Amino acid sequence: MTDIPVSTGADIFITKFSSYIDLSEQEQQIIEEFTRSSMTFDENQDIILESEKSSSAYLLQSGWAIRYKVVPDGGRQIISFLLPGDIFGFQESLFELSDDSVQALTPVTVHRIPAEKIAEICDNYTNLSLALTWARAREHAILTEHIVRLGRRNAYERLGHLLLELLHRLQLVDKAGQSDYFLPLTQEVLADTLGLSIVHVNRTLRKLRNDHMIELDPKTRRLRILDQEALSDVTGYDQSYLGQKEQPASSIQDAIGPK
Amino acid sequence: MTDIPVSTGADIFITKFSSYIDLSEQEQQIIEEFTRSSMTFDENQDIILESEKSSSAYLLQSGWAIRYKVVPDGGRQIISFLLPGDIFGFQESLFELSDDSVQALTPVTVHRIPAEKIAEICDNYTNLSLALTWARAREHAILTEHIVRLGRRNAYERLGHLLLELLHRLQLVDKAGQSDYFLPLTQEVLADTLGLSIVHVNRTLRKLRNDHMIELDPKTRRLRILDQEALSDVTGYDQSYLGQKEQPASSIQDAIGPK
DNA sequence: GCTGCGCATTTACATAGGTTACTCCTGATC
DNA sequence: GATCAGGAGTAACCTATGTAAATGCGCAGC
Structure with missing residues (x-):
């Protein structure tokens, strides 16, 4: 949550896109x-998209958020995680489709991009608009992989x-x-993401x-994966759907502060 | 599979889009x-996207197809169904992301839209390009609902x-x-879609x-839903994510031939 | 009219995961 | 410093769903 202040928040997005373009x-x-x-939201606060159907997009600068839907019996299914560097709301909100909600899991700061700006970007800036398309395709791939995870x-x-x-x-960011x-997730959040019960997540x-x-x-909520290769093997994980190089260089940044 | 020939195949797409725009x-x-x-594919034939990474899109004129991924242990997860009137391949294929496959479940005919054409459309035809965006958002909503289905x-x-x-x-079409x-689906296909075993699908x-x-x-593979309201109730179904009006008029067409 | 194959169907049995309920810990509040 | 709430951890028990194996049916090929 506590970010090391970088020159401006833009770096994170430029870094991310630069992995593709x-x-x-x-x-x-x-x-x-x-x-x-920027706008900030508190832990557990809903990030409003509903009220303003004007199809703006949001750049997530820091913090974690989730997209989720609730089912009639009161259950909740988490659709996806929104992490720093992610862009969201730039297609869903246009239509009456998909009545899902977005909620902050930690304190969150976002930057708003008005709808007109998006249109302007698409018309005039080739690379940037390609980057948007890439982001959409990547999100699509992540959803797809989530389906495989849940189904098989x-x-x-x-x-x-x-x-x-x-x-x-x-x-990547x-x-x-x-x-x-x-990893700022309770076992309940993990359960609601993976279609499991809390108890079984614990087990x-x-x-x-x-x-x-x-x-x-x-x-401390610090997670360490001890053997990525072994874990990838048993879980059938193949990172290629994320569209990034293997093992991005670990940074000095990592040594100097919490992320 | 056997379609009543319509004036031209375009009708189906125009009808579909007209529900939104x-x-x-x-x-x-x-x-x-x-x-x-148009191109045609046989039952069980793979519809190639892999070979040509040139990011063309396809309009599905008739027949059913699936997008699916295989997992290391040999299992298959069906991500989504492609039905007549659907457009596909217009975002996934651009990038190296998402190595899923598309396969015909029945004989299928598609129309190809070259990448350049798509770009041209986006630049010059407001409504049509909006229709594309709508189709993307709708697909996104359908994937989201599939996640809820599998998870909860x-x-x-x-x-x-x-x-x-x-x-x-x-x-809608x-x-x-x-x-x-x-419903041209075997119980195996249903199982691979819903994350269940064949036996349990049967049960x-x-x-x-x-x-x-x-x-x-x-x-005959004819499916009839006897009480939509009751079934919607027990399954927690709410069609709003499909972005279409309730109960599209049943057509005379329905009386005169198989669909 | 056999033969074989794909698919649906059923039974018996095994198990992953759900449910309930309780304990423990920690940090916030009064 | 007592109380409370949220979250992790555990145990006992239950059930939805998976696995294995066999049967039957209809259709295609010979």
Whole structure:
């Protein structure tokens, strides 16, 4: 949650996109512009999209959020995690489709991009608009993989697979070390994500610990994956759907502060 | 599979989009143009996307297809169904992301839209390009609902929910009656879609039949949903994510031939 | 009119995961 | 420093769903 202040918040997005495409000076300027103003949300606060159906988009600067739906019997299914560097709301909100909600899991800061700006970008900035398309396709791939996770893997595989995905997504935006990161999720959140009960998440987490796959301190919420290759193997994880290089360089940043 | 020949194949797409947006004469012409040539695929044949990474899109004119992924242990998870009127391949194929496959379940005919054409459309035709965005958002909503289905519903609810979704999606393109349609799916396909075993799909189908929720003749493959309201209730189904009006008019077409 | 194959169906049995209920810990509040 | 609430951890028990194996049926090929 506590970010090391970077020159401007734009870096995170530029870094992320640069894994796929290089933006021009001018395009980077545009992003900088957006990051000048921001909104913040508290833990557990709903991030409003409902009220304003005007189809703006949001850049997530820091913190974790979730997209989720509730089912009639009161259950909740978490659809996806929104992590720093993610962009959201730029397609769903346009239509009356998909009545899901977005909620902050930790304190969150976002930058708003008005609908007109998006249209302008699409019309005039090739690379940036391609980056948007890439982000959409990536989100699509992540949803697809979540479906496979839920449909065809057991609890152990689901958990391990998710923890690996989060590691690699966070690494892309320099929010994780080589093999560890801050995981601000309760077991209830994990359960609602993976279609399991809390009790079984607990059991499974214990098993992962006993198998020396992970270390997780419930106090500090620091997760360390002890053997990525072994865990990838047993969970059937293949990071290629995230569209990033293997093992992004761990950064000095990791040594100097919590992420 | 055997479609009543319509003037040109374009109708189906125009009808579908018209549920959201009205296309200009010229835009309708463009669609007509695409539908002049087509490719066909046999049952069980893979519909190639892999080989040509050139990011063309495809309009599905007739037949059923699936997007799926295989997991290391040999299992298969079906991500989504592609039905007549659907457009696919216009975002996934651009990138190296998401190594899923598309396969025909029945004989299928598609129309190809070259990448350049898509770009041209986005630049010059407001409504048509909005229709594309809408189609993307709708697909996103359907994936989201599939995640909820897999994560938070039991076998009975999953099956009923899916059968309702298919009914309503088919109705939008006049391929279903008020409450029945041709369902070319084996129980294995249903199992691979819903994250269940074949045996349990069989059990659950029987239960739906015994409860007088559905009628399904394995010979003719005709499915009839006997009480949509009751079934929607027990399965927690709410069609709003499909973005179409309730109960599209049943058509005369339904009376004169198989769909 | 056999033969074989794909698919639906059923039974018996095994197990992953759900449910309930309780304990323990820690940190916030009064 | 007592009380309370949220979260982790555990145990006992229950059930939805998976697995294995066998049967029957209809259709295609010979």
